[in-house]
Amino acid sequence: MKRINLGRPLVQLQTVDSTNQYAARYMRQGPVTEGTVILAEHQTSGRGQGGSQWVSEKGSNLLFSIILKPDFLPAYKQFYLSMSIATGIHHYISGLGIHAVIKWPNDLFIQGKKVAGILIENTILAKYLNTSVIGIGLNVNQRIFPDDIPGPTSLSIETGATFDLSESLKELLICLKSPLNNLYQGKFALIRSSYLNLLWLLNTPSVFTDRTGTFKGRIVDVADTGELLVVTNQGEIRSYGFKEVTFQEEV
Ligand code: BTN
Numbered sequence: 001m002k003r004i005n006l007g008r009p010l011v012q013l014q015t016v017d018s019t020n021q022y023a024a025r026y027m028r029q030g031p032v033t034e035g036t037v038i039l040a041e042h043q044t045s046g047r048g049q050g051g052s053q054w055v056s057e058k059g060s061n062l063l064f065s066i067i068l069k070p071d072f073l074p075a076y077k078q079f080y081l082s083m084s085i086a087t088g089i090h091h092y093i094s095g096l097g098i099h100a101v102i103k104w105p106n107d108l109f110i111q112g113k114k115v116a117g118i119l120i121e122n123t124i125l126a127k128y129l130n131t132s133v134i135g136i137g138l139n140v141n142q143r144i145f146p147d148d149i150p151g152p153t154s155l156s157i158e159t160g161a162t163f164d165l166s167e168s169l170k171e172l173l174i175c176l177k178s179p180l181n182n183l184y185q186g187k188f189a190l191i192r193s194s195y196l197n198l199l200w201l202l203n204t205p206s207v208f209t210d211r212t213g214t215f216k217g218r219i220v221d222v223a224d225t226g227e228l229l230v231v232t233n234q235g236e237i238r239s240y241g242f243k244e245v246t247f248q249e250e251v
Contacts, residue, residue, distance in 0.1 A: 002184050006033045006173040013040040018047050019065040036184040039064040060067045060142040068132040075124045079226030082106040083195035085089035088176035089116050090198050098158050104228050113153035115139050124127050205250040
């Protein structure tokens with residue numbers, strides 16, 4: 001069974017458009033070792049999910065992409081990569097003594113504020129994944145954020161400490177290794193249950209807004225394919241893709 005090394009090699013850049021885009025170009029240049037990490041101090045066009053931007057103060061945070069070749073993973077199960085990565089980041093944050101949760105689909109939140117985001121970009125070959133670029137943005141030392149970033153936080157804000165970024169990266173990569181090895185060993189049920197255990201508002205009375213309006217219900221599951229499964233207070237099951245629903249705890 002394949003086990004992966006992360007961060008060997010580690011490509012360190014000062015300024016780049018986006019580490020995900022750099023990783024895609026890097027792969028086009030020739031063979032790439034699985035587990036290669038592209039790290040940048042600054043991105044000029046950092047990208048977030050759903051076409052959004054990822055803006056980060058220069059030199060303050062972790063901005064990196066991991067290149068994987070998960071060619072054993074059926075395309076319809078690609079959300080298991082998101083689940084594994086979110087669980088690994090959570091493990092790192094909770095190891096610092098901070099209580100964090102995963103907000104569906106794969107954001108890391110601390111007390112209602114976003115500390116990290118994940119942007120995974122895959123290529124698919126004959127129904128299986130071919131390459132995967134896993135972009136991670138973790139707010140580490142930034143203490144002041146632009147007003148237009150909705151509800152951000154950082155590890156430094158939460159702990160009062162200043163972190164050594166290369167040390168943080170090393171520890172984070174160690175935390176990511178274990179769930180990724182679980183994935184590579186086909187332990188899908190374990191990945192899914194670990195993810196669900198950390199999922200914000202699972203089985204908790206909540207208020208949802210979708211294109212039809214606002215309703216009460218609770219999150220009951222996340223499908224293999226990543227959709228959020230919600231049961232309404234009337235007992236109807238609804239399924240949502242990314243950005244099709246917003247939700248908050250019922251107060
Ligand atoms: C999100 O929550 O919207 C995902 C944010 C992902 C940001 C990271 S930073 C490193 C990598 N390069 C990018 O351009 N995006 C990801």
